Amino acid sequence: MFKFLPFIRRIYNSISFLTFCIAIGFSILAVSLVILQPDLLEEYPQLAIKNPENIKFILSFTIGGIFTLTIFTFTMVMNVLNRSISNYSPRLIPLILREKNQQVILGVTSGILIYALVMAVFISSENNIDFPPVAAPLAILMGAVSILLFIYFIHSVSQTIQVNYILHKSFLNTKRNLVELMDLKYTCVSRTSDIEWADKIAFEQCGYLNKIRLKKLISISAKIEVDFKLLKRMGSFVLENEPVLATSAKIGKKQLNKIKRCISIDRVEAIDVVEIGFKHLVEVAVKASSPAINDPGTALTAIDYLTQLFLIRKKIPEFNAMKSDKGGTLFFALVDVEKLASACFMEMEAYMADDPILMQKIEQSKEIIL
Secondary structure (H helix, E strand, O other), rough: OOOOOHHHHHHOOOOOHHHHHHHHHHHHHHHHHHHHHOOOOOOHHHOOOOOHHHHHHHHHHHHHHHHHHHHHHHHHHHHHHHHHHOOOHHHHHHHHOOOOHHHHHHHHHHHHHHHHHHHHHHOOOOOOOOOOOOOHHHHHHHHHHHHHHHHHHHHHHHHHOHHHHHHHHHHHHHHHHHHHHHHHHOOEOOOOOOOOOEEEEEEEOOEEEEEOHHHHOOOHHHHHHOOOEEOOOOOOOEEEOOEEEEEOOOOOOOHHHHHOOOEEEEEEOOOOOOHHHHHHHHHHHHOOHHHHOOOOOHHHHHHHHHHHHHHOOOOOOOOOOEEEEOOEEEEEOOOOHHHHHHHHHHHHHHHHOOOHHHHHHHHHHHHOOO
């Protein structure tokens, strides 16, 4: 069962999930109109279109126009992804694919195309006697809406392709993860773990340890009165059958299934882990400073965002365990802020040593953080 959980999460977070659901909704609408035959234009008979030849012409015109727009929209998305891979970092692509407005636009255009195709099948059938008079006017309305959505889509893609927009989105995603940690209603403690761990939980598949469900895991800990300890840092790679979580007592099969559902081992690098957000901004800064890209302005912007994130990170006290009021305890820790800063700036300094402006910016950032 747990082998399919990462697969289900990938489907849910993919660019195709929302698009597919919207397209299915349009196809259900088309079939419902044909089967139920609702008289939606009873009060407006002048809008009803009942002539089969006119309906075929409208549907064929809609299919051709929407098909062309759909090709353009998908081509633009692929160009944005290709540009992001070439100029920034391929690890930022999941952030771009999270744009819900673009997924909605792709879903609507695909759904209108499916609606017109389904209607064309029914109107072309020799056994079909009645045809909903609202079908063709609705297709015309959908075509007009798709044109407006396509105009907005061009505006949205033109924003997405800008590096400042991508950096800002990565910054906001990391900041949101930091704020979520600060807003957790748990007591953060720093103490040595003198607990004898009786059992360890491992997974059969290998992959990256994604952001775990902290609230649910601590709630289970309080309910069954068992302490947990995360043996791997979130975002790190987990080998097959490598222990991920230690427990202070033996866990039954029923509880084990609940615990495993709180942990995700996936092939995709976790973008909702705090340290991974810092890593992505460093990668963009390093790549922008390379001779191939030669974009020091982008590197300066990435360093500014990193500086702000470090200031937010310093507000989180150092801890190695979270404890709820009901007694649930989970031992885990973020990367020490000094070690994280040292790793980030050390990597940037190695690649930016020949650029005096970038080195000066790094020194200013260090002073602000310290």
